[in-house]
Amino acid sequence: MEHPHVDEPATATGGGLVRVRLEISYDGTALHGWARQPGQRTVQGELELGLATVLRHDVDLTVAGRTDAGVHAVGQVAHTDLPAELFAAHESRLLRRLRGVLPPDVAVTGARVVRPEFDARFAALARHYVYRLTDADSGPPPLRRADTAAWSRRLDASAMRVAAALLLGQHDFAAFCRRREGATTIRTLLDLDVRRAGPVIEVRASADAFCHSMVRSLVGALIAVGEGRRPAGWPASLLSMTSRANDVPVAPAGGLTLVRVDYPPDDELAARALVTRAKRS
Template sequence: MEHLHVDEPATGTGGGLVRVRLGIAYDGTALHGWARQPGQRTVQGELELGLATVLRHDVDLTVAGRTDAGVHATGQVAHTDLPAALFAVHEGRLLRRLRGVLPPDVAVTGARVVSDAFDARFGALARHYVYRLTDADSGPPPLRRADTAAWGRRLEVPAMRVAAALLLGQQDFAAYCRRREGATTIRTLLDLDVSRDGDVIEIRASADAFCHSMVRSLVGALIAVGEGRRPAGWPASLLTMTTRANDVPVAPAGGLTLVRVDYPPDDQLAARALVTRAKRA
């Protein structure tokens, strides 16, 4: 997910319910993003169906960040509220039983009861993504072809690293976001680093949150610098814009993976959710 939606309500608690935190991983290649869509395979759709099949109880998931079509995750987080007695019956065998009903490109890697104050979306401190690409003539390594994008030109990583450093901090990233009605484009970019290992380049991006297509647009701008088509200061120069920059390319979805979501300690969860809701309102 690169982005958050202000119209997604938090799940209510009470009435003998427990809040369950789920760890989730998926290969997004054949999935149409996170959010359920009629007639399309999505991560949310597959998970809610799988959970309902195992638990024999309707499930509604709230996710840390909605990823776009084709984007992967190894560290996605969601929560749901379930009857305490029902979860107690299934907890010990839930992951194994889900493995039997979920498709092979979606997995639940963890499920545990957490504080009622935990909110997968509003409680998050930071989201961490990795974008992998290769400029090797032979293309991606066969065993990594699902999560590594191919690039046809040699990229100069030192120039990309300089450009990335100029984008850090709290900025209005309107130039890099697809506009959502009523949604802010101000984000705090905590880390944006570029490294090379042989022919494979990794771009690591961390922020309090990302708006729609922001990570892939940042990667696209850095690639333009790496190819020598733009100077290192060009990506940062776009931060003065109040609308999306038409000349910023969007990198292919298949290279992007959500790897981790950070949360505060339990005693700070409620306060964090209040702060985040105020910012998104």
């Protein structure tokens, strides 16, 4: 889910630079989202500081999707442009050295040179999230307490699944988004599925992109159905709205994890980025 910040400009390699793709994981519990903020711990701030410390070179990251405060990731992707000789000198030891300087709730799990046309944000085909919650009286399993939200009422996962299916496809999701000036709220929801495994319910959401707070708002609407407070058709009925629905609850951030970002083959990267930028403009 993206924050209402200015879009990153298009960057171009050249002059001895290479584009480096980073695979990133983090526990967002104590972090104030992705984007750097003065006086706050953020994922971008910790990563750029850690990379600059190891490389002794300023680093500016472009990310696939800016996550909210408290949201986690196991499949986040970012890119940066670095001098070719500098990256080559550090590549073999980079992950180990970053482990020594990054805080324990942020990790870089992969770093490799990619084609100049790769853009972590604009070349992405889809983002995939999982939201975990439990209605068990005992709360989340202790080892999953960071990424599983507790819910005090019993939930009907079957009713939630019916409601979720009605939201699939391309729609204006304004009712579920915190509007950003000049940005569209039209998105293609590729998958929204609800599954129960014992006391744990997982909501899996995939889309070409998500608006700010969209996933948590979709989950909040499904929870209202699961509690029996709303009929299964209620979330889909909100798709006719052109502004945020005040009665849609936003699910707690701690249950949400970005699990994967999909990209096209190398020879389609440039075309995909152009198409995405045109849609966002």
